[in-house]
Amino acid sequence: MSTHKNSNRAVRLPLYIAITLCVGVLIGANMAGSTSTPTSDFMKGLNKFRQVLTHIENDYVDEVDSEELVESAISNMLEELDPHTSYIPAKELELIQSRLEGNYEGIGVEFNIFKDTIHVVTPLSGGPSEKLGIRAGDKIVKVDGENVAGVGMTNQKVVEMLRGPGGSEVTVSIKRDGEDELINFTIERDVIPQYSVDVSYMVDDEIGYIKVARFANSTYLEFKEALLKLKDQGMKKLVIDLTGNPGGYLNRAVQIADEVLAGRQMIVYTDGKEKRYAEEHYSGEKGDFETGSLVIMMDEGSASASEIVAGAVQDHDRGLIVGRRSFGKGLVQLPIDLNDGSELRLTISRYYTPSGRSIQKMYKSGDLDEYYLEAYNRFENGEVYSSDSIKFNDSLVYKTDKGRIVYGGGGITPDYFVPLDTAQNTRYLNRLFNTNSLQEYTVLYAQENREELAEMGFETFRASFDVTDKMLKELVDVATDNGLKFNEKEFNRSKRLLRQLTKAYIARGIWDNEGFYPIFNEQDEIFQQAIQLMDEADQIAKR
Structure with a gap:
């Protein structure tokens, strides 16, 4: 949550202190089973808050919005706790909840x-x-x-x-x-x-692929449906793509992990200051893919529930984790409804993988910029380009069920690291996305040629459609109109990749994700490595 800046620190600073105490009482009033009573210091603090706010309302030189002051102070105060404790105003809550409710x-x-x-x-x-x-x-x-x-x-x-x-x-x-x-x-x-399983399809006669975008309320049912569909098509090996998946509901992650873990095996456990927030989650239900080769794809955008699934699969040697180190979000929030329809999401425990690894990466209280920019800093320090740049904490060494070494310290480190491909990735290519130029061109091309492309059919399009030099010239013209200066050197360096991406996005305009991902994945380095490692994943599962 961003920091709301205000030049009048003399007004806000006492509010931060006072509201800290006020919110503490709100938390106590809303937490199930809380029996604690306010101390005299608490009551003094609440009285101070009332006095300060009353004086501002009555005597401050300018008109003020007391509600806005309080909300700003709450947000700033919570930033001093941890990166994921947050306050969500009522007007924003519906949109956020809709993404998880599906x-x-x-x-x-x-x-x-x-x-x-x-x-x-x-x-x-x-x-x-x-x-x-x-x-x-x-x-x-x-x-x-x-x-x-x-x-x-x-x-x-x-x-x-x-x-x-x-x-x-x-x-x-x-x-x-x-x-x-x-x-x-x-x-x-x-x-x-809203669907959280973006696509599922057969890569070849044996390998199935499922892309999970987030862990929402409907995710498990969508995943189950996709799994059964692929099994009916002859799937014997499975790739679960969790790249860029920011997480979501814990119970949906547990259910999906249960589909691939046999018998009773721990999936994740939590630990907090209060014993009631210490929980253990195990597999137990009969899953639909408890045997067979399994690979999990993840990257620096995979967080929370994604890391729970990957950590359980890795610790139990059920399959291979392929890609780059995950984000490292292992703090558990309890949603608490406040009286005005807003919500407090309070961190109450931490996630741990079955081997005992904390998923949460290190953070410095009050420095949200440093915390959230850490994933981007991996580009600066070279971690996304070379496994040698990953810094392991040698004091946090753990072992999987079958004795493989894994490391704690935050996030899930993959079994097989896949560097970000820089050979064709250029600033000009990135700017084609940032200026919306590639999206604009491909949407309009798909609209103008819809009947012809739809009649062609996806398989024919995938096998025989070529993005011509003329089409790339048209794309460059769109970008120029959008204010992007042409860079011939970088354009030529990215040309092959740009053809592939343009084709994938045109396919999306006609056949949605069922057209997009099979073509997009042809150039995705993590996907290609996952397919190559299927036999090794099978050997791990059979050991």
Whole structure:
């Protein structure tokens, strides 16, 4: 959570101190089973808080928003505890919860903003927009009569305008190619399911692949469905892709780990100051992939629940972890509802893998920038490019069930390190993404050639479609229009990779993730290494 800066430190500093005590009482009042009573110091602190806030409200030279002062003070105070204890204002809570609950209420479109215009990338299957006939390529120019084109709209603002309670209505005015007049759609908002398993498909006759984007409420059921589908297609070996997965619900991670671990084996345990927060989680249910080669893909963006699954698989020698060291988020938060609809997420324990490794990386209280930038600093210190740059803590040595050495100190270190490929990755290529140029070009290309590409079919497209030099020139022109200066040297260095990425994103515009990932993974170095290590993963499981 970012720090809210305010030049008037004389006003805020006493608030920080006083609100620390106030929130302590709120926590005690909301924690199940709490029997502690406030001390006299507590009551003095609460009285001081009341006095300070009253004086500011009544006597301060300018008008102040007391609620804003309190919320700012709470956020700053919590930053002094640990990086994951946080306060979520009521107005932000619904959006955050919807990502974990697996659904939200809205009109059901995936959109992007190109040249200050909202483009419908795709109407979501089964959603109200699809049912009314809104199409990929439509441009939303008005919402409830308010102009939204060319006025500097942000993604967050568009979400706020289009989302709303189920049953409510919103009118969008659409500009559609080939139509002279705007088309108005009055859309009744509805529950829009969000999926956390991005894709599952057979890589070859034996190897299945499942991409898990986060651990939300529906993740286990989605994973189970994907697993059974792949088994019906003959899967004997499995790749679970957790790269970039920030985590989510603990119980969903436990359920997925249980699908691949046989018998009763510990998956994760927690330990905290209070005994009631010390828990152990074991496998036990009959899983659908307890034997067979297993590889887990992860990287510096894999955190929390992702690390629980990977740690359990690694400690029990069930399969191989391939990629780069994970983020290192092993603090457990308890969500506590506050009276105004906001939420306090209080760290109450730590995660440990079955061998006893703490997942949490080191942190310095009050320095959130250093903590969150650590993952980016791995690019600076060379860790993402060479395993020799990974710093192990020799005092935190652990062993797997079969005696392999693993290290504590935060995050999960892979069994097989895969360096980030720098041969084709250039600043110009990255800027094509940062300026939205690659996305803009591929979305528009897919829209303009939709009928022809759809008739071709994905397998034919994958085998025979080539991104031509003419298409790359068109992409460069789009980037130039977006303010990106052409760099011929870097363009030529990235050219082969750029062809592959352009093809993958065009496929996404026609066949969604089922088209994107099979092509994208052809150039993904972690995926390619995972496939090559399947036989070794099988040997580990059989030892």
